Amino acid sequence: MKPEEIIQKIEKQLYSAQTNPELVNFGFVETIGDGIVKASGLSNVGYYEEVEFVDDDSSGFVLNIDEDFVSIVLLKDSGHVVRGMKVKATGKVLSLEVSEKLIGRVVDAAGQPIDGNELKHENPITYPVEKIAAGIVARSPVDRPVKTGIKAIDSMTPIGRGQRELIIGDRSTGKTAIAIDTIINQKKLDLGLKKVICIYCSIGQKKSNLASIVAKLKEDGAMDYTIIVAASASDPASMQYIAPLAACAIGEYFMDKGQDVLVVYDDLTKHAWAYRQLSLLIKRPAGREAYPGDIFYLHSRLLERATRLADKNGGGTLTALPIIETQGNDVSAYIPTNVISITDGQIYLEADLFNSGVRPAINVGLSVSRVGGAAQTKAMKQVAGSVRLELSQYRELQSFTQFGSDLDEATTKKLERGKRLVEILKQPQYAPFDEASEVLSIFAVTQGLFDDISVDRIMEVENKMNEYMKNSCADTLKKLVSGAKVDEALSAELKNKISQFKRINNYGSESPAN
Numbered sequence: 001m002k003p004e005e006i007i008q009k010i011e012k013q014l015y016s017a018q019t020n021p022e023l024v025n026f027g028f029v030e031t032i033g034d035g036i037v038k039a040s041g042l043s044n045v046g047y048y049e050e051v052e053f054v055d056d057d058s059s060g061f062v063l064n065i066d067e068d069f070v071s072i073v074l075l076k077d078s079g080h081v082v083r084g085m086k087v088k089a090t091g092k093v094l095s096l097e098v099s100e101k102l103i104g105r106v107v108d109a110a111g112q113p114i115d116g117n118e119l120k121h122e123n124p125i126t127y128p129v130e131k132i133a134a135g136i137v138a139r140s141p142v143d144r145p146v147k148t149g150i151k152a153i154d155s156m157t158p159i160g161r162g163q164r165e166l167i168i169g170d171r172s173t174g175k176t177a178i179a180i181d182t183i184i185n186q187k188k189l190d191l192g193l194k195k196v197i198c199i200y201c202s203i204g205q206k207k208s209n210l211a212s213i214v215a216k217l218k219e220d221g222a223m224d225y226t227i228i229v230a231a232s233a234s235d236p237a238s239m240q241y242i243a244p245l246a247a248c249a250i251g252e253y254f255m256d257k258g259q260d261v262l263v264v265y266d267d268l269t270k271h272a273w274a275y276r277q278l279s280l281l282i283k284r285p286a287g288r289e290a291y292p293g294d295i296f297y298l299h300s301r302l303l304e305r306a307t308r309l310a311d312k313n314g315g316g317t318l319t320a321l322p323i324i325e326t327q328g329n330d331v332s333a334y335i336p337t338n339v340i341s342i343t344d345g346q347i348y349l350e351a352d353l354f355n356s357g358v359r360p361a362i363n364v365g366l367s368v369s370r371v372g373g374a375a376q377t378k379a380m381k382q383v384a385g386s387v388r389l390e391l392s393q394y395r396e397l398q399s400f401t402q403f404g405s406d407l408d409e410a411t412t413k414k415l416e417r418g419k420r421l422v423e424i425l426k427q428p429q430y431a432p433f434d435e436a437s438e439v440l441s442i443f444a445v446t447q448g449l450f451d452d453i454s455v456d457r458i459m460e461v462e463n464k465m466n467e468y469m470k471n472s473c474a475d476t477l478k479k480l481v482s483g484a485k486v487d488e489a490l491s492a493e494l495k496n497k498i499s500q501f502k503r504i505n506n507y508g509s510e511s512p513a514n
Contacts, residue, residue, distance in 0.1 A: 025089035029053075030069060032081050035236050036281045037072040045070055045089045048130055054086040060238075061094040064282045071282040073238045075110060096246055097124040098253040103197065106214060106228040109242040111250075114230065115214075127253050129245035133304040140310045144193060145375040146262060146319050149185030149432020150178060152362045152425040155384035155442055156391075157347055160375030161196075161260050161317040162308025166339055168324045168331065169349030174360055175323045177429045178347065179264040180213060182321070184220045185432035186262065195225060196319075197254045199263045201247035202230040204240050204270030216430065240274035248305050248318075255309065255316035263306070267323035268299060272335050289334040296338045303342050331366070345369035359426060364391045377435065378485045383443045387421065390446070394418025413451075420450050423458040436477040437466045440494070443486070449498050452508040461507055468501045 001009075027041025037060060045051070049062050057078040064071035072087070096111035099121040106115035113119040142160035159165045159182075167175045179200070186196040200217075202210050210230055217223045227250060231243035244265045251261040265271070272295055279292040287293040299322075306320035324339050329351065331340065340346055345368045354361035373381045397415055401407060407415070424445045427433070433441070441462050444450050453461050469477055476497060479490055486494075502508045 025091075026054075027070070027087045027089075029081060029083055029085045029087060031083065034281050035074045035077065035238055036278070037074060037081060037087070038069045039072055039087050040069055042070050042087065042089055046093070048094050048128075050090045050092050050094050052088050052090060053081055054088055056080050056085065063278065064284065073241075073278060074236070075238055075242070077236075093128045093130070094242070095126045095128045096249060097121055098127050098250050099124045102227045102250060103225060104223045104227070106210075106230060108235070109229065109231045109239045109246045111246060125253060127249040129242060129249050130301070131249065131252065131305065133301070134307050134309060134313070138307075138310055138313050140308050140315075141374070142308050142317075142371050143374050144308075144317075145377070146182070146196065147185055147188070147435060148178070148182040149188070149434070149438075150181055150360060150427055151433055151438050151441060152360055152427070153178070153347060154376075154380065154435075154438055155425075156364065156388045157345060157362070157367045157369040158372065158375040158380075159319065159321075159369065160308075160371040161193075161319055162306065163345070163369075163371050163375065164303045164306045164320040164322070164343040165369060166322050166324060166343040166346035167349070168326060168336060168340070168346050169361070170326050170329060170351045173349040173351050173354045174429075175325070175349060176213075176266055178349075178360060179266060179321055179323065180216065181430060181432050182262070183217065183226060183264070184222050184430060186225065187220065187222055188432075188434055194260050196260045196262050197251075198222070198226040199247050199251050199261065200226060200228045201244050201263065201265050202228065202232070203243050203265065203267060204231065204233050204274065205266065207232045207234070220430070237274040237277040240270065241278055244268070244271055244302055248302060248320075251318050252305065255307075255318045256314060258314040258316045260317045260319075262319045262321065265302075265320065265322040267325055268339060269323075269325045269335055272299075291334055295335070296342075299339055300342050303339075344371055357426075358422060359429075362425075364388055364395070377481065378483060379439050379480045380435070382486050383439050383446065386446055387442060390414075390418060391421055391425075394421065417445070417448065417451065419455050420445050420453075420458055423455050424450070424462060426459065433466075436469075436480045439480045439486075440466060440469060440477070440498075443491075443494055444498055447491075447495065449495065449502075457507075464505065465498065465501055468504075469497065473497050 025042055025044045027039040029037055030040050031038045045062055047062060051072055052059050058074060058081050059076045060072040060074040062070050063073045101121050105113055105119060108114050142162045144161045146159045146161050148154055167178055169175055183198045186198055217226055229243055229247040231239040247263055251263045254261045275295055275298060276291050284292045303320050306318045308317040309315055322339055324336050326336055348363045348366040349361045350363040424441050476493055
């Protein structure tokens, strides 16, 4: 070809109407180490923006913007990122694809399946992992319960749909057990409430623990409405950091569709560890107990997204159950106090109670729900009103009488009633109660109907009583869950039915336990 022809051909390609020039924000890798890339350039990049490495499969997101460099956290690392490699901004905030197909699946923090089966979304929607929480005007008061099926919680520290209730305690005190029981209990549709979509987020846990949880949920049929988001202990800190944010984004997808969602963050202590690791690698200054000061802001942004939307906005709810692990019952440490101040109450599990056989090992004095009776049925609110006070009085009297003082009749009666109350609130794992059985059990003890039954037989009598009432007194139980109060007529009817049950089975002839 002649030089003139070559020039004409180049000009035609350059100025063709089919050519659409695109402005792309590029940069170059300056340093890489421990999953953190520092890159120059990228002058128009934003916080939490996804970036891609040119001619490589690696990807990440921007976590820090300095004067000369940006710090990129690697999400997908091919191991081939080197100094001088070109990095490209995508213009997209870190997001993941969500759809109904996620229900029943186990996925990682990026929304990719890790349960061995392919995940194909139908008309997926992209949700950002960080999102501004709904404002006050867009919300409604919390007034509907999330039934845990655990008598001690539903009676004393009830959880409402849209609430943030912290589960806190030392290692191996039954924190995860409460969350799993709550998920399993959502299979029971009572009280006329909508079914709850459950999301269990495992952060920094062993894969063997996660496998046993998945197996148990499958066994009880709970995976039909449950999604598991997992970032195990062997995963990079970046995935552990993103996992709860991804779980919340998935929950918001269902909430925005008007559904009720329960998200369990197990646990935010390990999430704080992952954030601390990333922060120190990008040279953010540490504060109290070596945590960066903005860990509070991170957890508050996450938990503030739990809400009950107003009916005009769909009426969906997102309930958060964050879990925090303490050391030596120290609730005054940095991370526990942070999350306590963010949430609407806490369920405090005490190691001493757990070791003495009281399970769930709930400390009545330190556990509270700021939603309280607003998230209870009228029957439960009325029957359980005195439980917390009686239990607190029993704990005080128990510590006082250990010195062997002579007791008057009234004090002895309170102690005996307290022993039976403690016993009735004990509950084995994976055995949640329905609403009617909970009300019935607490009513029987608080009304003194179990005072003549020895303490070691309380659980046996309780189970048989509930079975008898379901088989013989179904109409009476319907009244308990109908939303009506326990008036004098219903109270007398319940007392009569329980007394009849005791006579038939010859319960109550034994003397009270000492």
